[in-house]
Amino acid sequence: MRPALALLLIAVSLPVWAAQPVRGRKGMVVTREPRATEVGLKILESGGNAVDAAVAVGFALAVTHPSAGNIGGGGFMLIRLADGRTTFLDFRERAPAASSRNMYLDASGNPTQDSVVGYRASGVPGSVAGFEYAARKYGRKPWAELVDPAVELASKGLTLSWSESSSMENAARTLGRFAESKRVFLRDGNYYQPGELFVQPDLARTLARIEKLGAKDFYQGETARLLAKDMSEHGGLIAAADLAAYKVIERAPLTGKYRGYDIVTSPPPSSGGVGILQMLGVLEATGYEKGGAGSAEVVHYMTEAMRRYFADRAQHLGDPDFVKLPLRALLDPAYIAKLRASIDPEQATPSSAIHAAAVVDVEANETTHYTIADGEGNLALVTYTLNGGYGSKVTATGLGFLLNNEMDDFAAKPGSPNMFGLVQGENNAIQARKTPLSSMVPTIVLKDGKPYLALGSPGGATIINTVLEVLVNAIDFGMNVQDAVNWPRFHHQWLPDQLQIENGYSPDTIALLERRGYKIRRVNSQGECAAIMLENGWLEGAADPRTEATAAGY
Numbered sequence: 001m002r003p004a005l006a007l008l009l010i011a012v013s014l015p016v017w018a019a020q021p022v023r024g025r026k027g028m029v030v031t032r033e034p035r036a037t038e039v040g041l042k043i044l045e046s047g048g049n050a051v052d053a054a055v056a057v058g059f060a061l062a063v064t065h066p067s068a069g070n071i072g073g074g075g076f077m078l079i080r081l082a083d084g085r086t087t088f089l090d091f092r093e094r095a096p097a098a099s100s101r102n103m104y105l106d107a108s109g110n111p112t113q114d115s116v117v118g119y120r121a122s123g124v125p126g127s128v129a130g131f132e133y134a135a136r137k138y139g140r141k142p143w144a145e146l147v148d149p150a151v152e153l154a155s156k157g158l159t160l161s162w163s164e165s166s167s168m169e170n171a172a173r174t175l176g177r178f179a180e181s182k183r184v185f186l187r188d189g190n191y192y193q194p195g196e197l198f199v200q201p202d203l204a205r206t207l208a209r210i211e212k213l214g215a216k217d218f219y220q221g222e223t224a225r226l227l228a229k230d231m232s233e234h235g236g237l238i239a240a241a242d243l244a245a246y247k248v249i250e251r252a253p254l255t256g257k258y259r260g261y262d263i264v265t266s267p268p269p270s271s272g273g274v275g276i277l278q279m280l281g282v283l284e285a286t287g288y289e290k291g292g293a294g295s296a297e298v299v300h301y302m303t304e305a306m307r308r309y310f311a312d313r314a315q316h317l318g319d320p321d322f323v324k325l326p327l328r329a330l331l332d333p334a335y336i337a338k339l340r341a342s343i344d345p346e347q348a349t350p351s352s353a354i355h356a357a358a359v360v361d362v363e364a365n366e367t368t369h370y371t372i373a374d375g376e377g378n379l380a381l382v383t384y385t386l387n388g389g390y391g392s393k394v395t396a397t398g399l400g401f402l403l404n405n406e407m408d409d410f411a412a413k414p415g416s417p418n419m420f421g422l423v424q425g426e427n428n429a430i431q432a433r434k435t436p437l438s439s440m441v442p443t444i445v446l447k448d449g450k451p452y453l454a455l456g457s458p459g460g461a462t463i464i465n466t467v468l469e470v471l472v473n474a475i476d477f478g479m480n481v482q483d484a485v486n487w488p489r490f491h492h493q494w495l496p497d498q499l500q501i502e503n504g505y506s507p508d509t510i511a512l513l514e515r516r517g518y519k520i521r522r523v524n525s526q527g528e529c530a531a532i533m534l535e536n537g538w539l540e541g542a543a544d545p546r547t548e549a550t551a552a553g554y
């Protein structure tokens with residue numbers, strides 16, 4: 001080989017990135033918010049395992065990151081124990097018993113905003129039940145120790161950062177429509193400023209009851225009574241019987257393989273795990289990675305895999321307890337090979353050639369994900385959410401917490417887009433007690449049977465693609481975990497037929513993509529991945545620099 005050519009090959013095959021993760025050996029916590037990260041770290045340092053820390057962080061974020069952290073929403077926890085067992089806790093919201101298929105359609109049959117804002121938008125919250133279930137079955141610390149840091153944070157108050165105070169003010173138009181939200185988060189119009197103390201006495205009282213009485217308070221006790229009363233006084237759907245009937249569902253994770261790595265990911269009602277496995281399957285035999293990270297070639301192949309998966313998602317995915325899902329068919333190697341063969345190596349496939357539907361262009365970027373590893377080999381990954389930022393914008397009267405607008409994750413009108421612009425089908429139509437389809441996808445990658453990468457992200461429909469991209473950044477492009485998280489992102493969801501791409505992509509790459517037929521939409525930021533890589537006895541935590549997220553380890 002000529003020396004010049006050899007040099008070139010080395011240059012393109014060696015990673016040249018330099019961002020450094022936080023390193024530790026005994027424990028690592030990566031969350032959206034520094035005070036919550038500290039809470040998790042303290043639980044680990046004082047002998048708790050990863051699940052204990054995940055529960056404590058969940059409660060802490062409900063105080064410190066109220067736009068997405070919550071006790072009025074729901075989510076998923078993916079756990080891998082040191083002995084190799086894995087499990088998935090589904091504590092997502094369920095449709096109240098009073099829900100019905102056309103409940104969000106107006107007289108002309110068009111979707112209204114009722115699934116997005118206001119009392120009617122909320123599903124039955126699952127977070128408190130999920131945390132108690134996780135702590136009882138997989139944790140070891142006393143319950144009170146896990147809730148108490150959140151009680152302290154709510155009662156003593158938080159000094160607000162610039163982004164925290166502006167986030168509340170930016171939501172004023174919709175938060176301000178509800179007197180209790182206006183009082184709690186907007187100080188009746190006298191908006192909180194950076195550096196001011198934000199004290200939440202109502203939330204502190206609610207959390208103190210949960211600390212003392214457990215989830216029973218939230219589902220059958222004083223909190224349940226006050227929440228059901230507030231709902232009935234404002235035309236909401238959640239009744240005392242819905243709260244009393246709430247159950248966490250423990251499910252087997254979805255598993256698959258990619259280039260010899262084992263993937264342990266989220267099963268339905270997450271649509272994410274099926275998507276990750278199908279898209280990895282499509283990519284594996286294309287040789288797409290030869291283009292190099294950031295190249296138009298890589299973005300092209302990944303986008304075409306995304307486009308095809310999101311068409312399947314719209315058509316087929318829903319709550320597995322209510323509808324039969326063709327998972328085997330969607331992950332069948334022969335079907336995946338067919339999808340791969342349908343990709344034109346040079347040109348974008350128009351989404352209309354895959355499926356057709358008219359959509360509007362809406363997006364939101366909320367939810368929150370955190371990843372925790374302890375020194376014993378346990379991993380706990382949580383993605384939980386109110387759905388949109390500050391959920392339904394309704395604060396439960398006297399209780400201090402926001403309620404979710406997760407009902408918008410159902411297809412209010414199958415074939416029409418939801419607030420993420422996502423088109424969804426019959427399988428995700430509304431039914432009483434059903435769970436809305438989710439994109440949240442906490443995921444673990446194993447190398448030689450041992451945990452190698454644990455990750456997840458918020459971001460509505462973009463979650464699935466953010467997780468896919470960080471995963472291949474590590475496996476296919478050899479990036480360290482911090483670089484893999486930092487690397488610019490992109491998203492395609494079949495409809496609308498546009499490639500959303502972060503500004504970090506070079507104008508040259510964009511021009512090449514436009515030449516291939518992509519309609520590009522530039523965005524500042526996509527998702528917020530919290531990842532931990534486990535290599536050579538080290539826990540390497542990567543917080544996403546797109547937000548105020550932090551990683552801390554010891």
Ligand code: GLY
Nearest residue numbers: 387438439440460
């Ligand atoms: N609420 C966002 C999701 O579950 O996908």
